[in-house]
Amino acid sequence: MKKRLGYLGLVPALTLTAMAQVVTWDIEKRATGGSLQRRSKSAFEEIILNEKGRGGYFATVQIGSPGQNMTMQLDTGSSDVWIPHCDATVCKSGLCMLGSFNSSSSKTFYEIGEDEFYVSYIDDKYASGDYFKDRFQIGGNDVQNLTMGLGLKTDITYGLVGVGYATNEASKASKDSPYANLPVAMEQNGLINSIAYSLWLNDLDANTGNILFGGVDMGKFDGPLTKIDVILDEDADKYTEFIVLMSSLTATSPSGTDVLATSESAIEVLLDSGSTLSYLPTELAQAIWKEVGAKYQVSLGMAILPCSHSAHPGHFSFGFAGDGGPTINVTMDELVIDLTNGDPPLLTSGPYAGEYLCAFGIQNYTTGTYVLGDTFLRSAYVVYDLENNQIGLAPTKFNSTETNIVPFPSKGASIPGATAAPVTSTTSPIDSVVDFPMAETTNLKAADGFQDGDSPEESSVLGKANMLPILLPLSISLASAVLLSVRLL
Structure with missing residues (x-):
């Protein structure tokens, strides 16, 4: 898969709510927050934050128990959710402004030992570590035991929410038997009826857009x-x-x-x-x-x-x-x-x-x-x-x-x-x-x-x-x- 390079500025945390069956993730550019309103019995929307020309669309999720806030990039072109660990050098240097994960603080953290997580980029940026399972909260709803990558060694300062085909996961083990990535896990957890979502980014100067899991607006x-x-x-x-x-x-x-x-x-x-x-x-x-x-x-x-x-x-x-x-x-x-x-x-x-x-x-x-x-x-x-x-x-x-x-x-x-x-x-x-x-x-x-x-x-x-x-x-x-x-x- 090909990578695009860009700049990421500081992204503020977002306030999220959601309803069962359809999940909306709101995307937001410059405003410091946004609230989620009831849309449908079976749809969820979620706000993402667009850094305009600076590198992508972002949203806040919670990972672990109790939930730790992470502002992460949404990416339809990749398939893994992964986050930097708090002990990664880049995070210990204070550069992980959008959040890093402390696995020892989560009561529901479970390390998957048989598969290594690794991604790399054209400018030599990389992330490596382990796959793990933990609670993933999106729009106030839980995805239990979601498989994610943990960047123990990385020089990338924020996490990624990949929502592509599970067949395109970075895991070597998943090439023959893909794990349930986020879109699949949301369906398996009953949050959406079918593995599908809609993307509305809005215009370049707009404050908000959204990704709607499980429905069409x-x-x-x-x-x-x-x-x-x-x-x-x-x-x-x-x-x-x-x-x-x-x-x-x-x-x-x-x-x-x-x-x-x-x-x-x-x-x-x-x-x-x-x-x-x-x-x-x-x-x-x-x-x-x-x-x-x-x-x-x-x-x-x-x-x-x-x-x-x-x-x-x-x-x-x-x-x-x-x-x-x-x-x-x-x-x-x-x-x-x-x-x-x-x-x-x-x-x-x-x-x-x-x-x-x-x-x-x-x-x-x-x-x-x-x-x-x-x-x-x-x-x-x-x-x-x-x-x-x-x-x-x-x-x-x-x-x-x-x-x-x-x-x-x-x-x-x-x-x-x-x-x-x-x-x-x-x-x-x-x-x-x-x-x-x-x-x-x-x-x-x-x-x-x-x-x-x-x-x-x-x-x-x-x-x-x-x-x-x-x-x-x-x-x-x-x-x-x-x-x-x-x-x-």
Whole structure:
């Protein structure tokens, strides 16, 4: 699995409540708390905290007896819950601001001795230790004896809540016989009826969004909810990740429309909340950059553009599963991301001299698996159905205050309110690691509408006095099995 790198700022604790059968985890960006209201007899919502461009969505849980508060990152791209131990060097140094676990203080802690927990990352960040079982409280409800990883040796300062397929767990022992990870354990504990959840991240500047375990909130999206197939991992002959077929990409602005990718150039993409940015094949990403006036900056290892472009008109339409499949529009204000947690760097020359510099939300990647991360997911309402191996997609309703939760009525039931795409596929027409066949991009009609002038030149991007620590993902790891955002120093 691939990792995305980023920065995590201090996240405050959250106040949570929940009702049985459907679990809501609220996601929150800057506010210090939020309360959970009754939604349905069989749905739970939970608040997650979005650190905007800084590395992910977070929520507070309680682990052990008595419960110890942990603010942890939600990740649809990984499958283990793991936390740093209080005696890990990084935590003893006072850096685990979001919580660390003291196993000796929990009366219900049970170490699983036969399997070692280990994950590693491209920047040499890692976590190793043991698997254990303990009480896990989410939204005021208990998951008894949940299997988790304990980071006894780690230089990562916060924990992770992986909610992917159990077949993708880091445990070596689970490759043949996966343990019941959080989504499975919630169903087994009777908290939800089916192993499924819905993700509503809301827009980049919103205070709250949520993940809804066991149900669909009809008040959080516009238009039809369309279900498409997850792509089977043919090598493993099982479903391991939320990979779907992206079959088209169109750019539209006041000056015109350009078709950048068609069904002949369809690719497999991973829908991953643990990735701050999105990563597409290099040729396709370059065409997108040309549309919006972004420029690849070698010194940063990413495409950048003036922050003012967030107010520019235009959108990109992502199509899935062929003709008649769902389409999600992503506007520029969701694709221009802060580079730092302080004043952004300044452009020092050229047509945008004196303007602040931001990262562009779509970056390039030379090999699969390609990723649609938070810069895409905020514009979509996404239902992850792990029982039927399907994804439901609909255009999100930003900042909606309407709530209409419909639970999955039973184990294996279809996604409530969803209709199937006319043609769904469990395999892509091309291998996701081969050269990407491009549509014509030499005469881009939409480019003028996306931008006001030329893109920033490589030699004129940053003033030396403005070289602040970069907070966004700069590279992708090929190691281990967990997606994670960590700080680059």
